[in-house]
Amino acid sequence: MILVTTDYIPGKQIKEYKGFVKGNTVQSKHIGKDFMAGLKTIVGGEIKGYTEMMEEARNIAIERMVEEARQMGANAIVGVKLATAAIMANTAEILAYGTAVVVEET
Template sequence: MIIVTTDFVPGKEIKELKGFVKGSTIQSKHIGKDIMAGLKNLVGGEIKDYQEMMEKARQLAIGRMVEDAKEKGANAIINVRLQTSSVMANASEIVAYGTAVYVADK
């Protein structure tokens, strides 16, 4: 699956528009990690546990978007975007979305 943030795929021609595709996940914070992050916040620096959690969440959301595109018969997704939002006190949603297309060589 080709995934790009542009509205075209270099060297390819869009043959068919398959439509909007998305994938999402909601991740909650582990209470133990939340306490450690709070302590890290006092002294500063990167909070690696949260960074790893969010990276896994992004990959899961992108994977779900790809599955949505495959089900529509696409071989590429253009205009891909990622969005995150807080859905409650200790949970964040990651959404990956774009336009599924079928591309071929020019």
């Protein structure tokens, strides 16, 4: 599956537009990680537990978007974007979305 943030794929011709696709997940860390993150805010610096959580969430959201595109018969997704939102304290939603397309095979 080809994923691009642009509306086209250089060197490829879009043969068919399949439609909007998306994937999302809501993630949180367990209380132990939250406690350690709270301590980290006192001294500053990267909160690695949350960085890892967000990386995992992005991967899950992208995988879900790709699966939806595959089910539609697409072999690429153009205009890929990621959005995030806080759902409640210490949770985050990641949404991956784009347009599923069929591009020429090489």
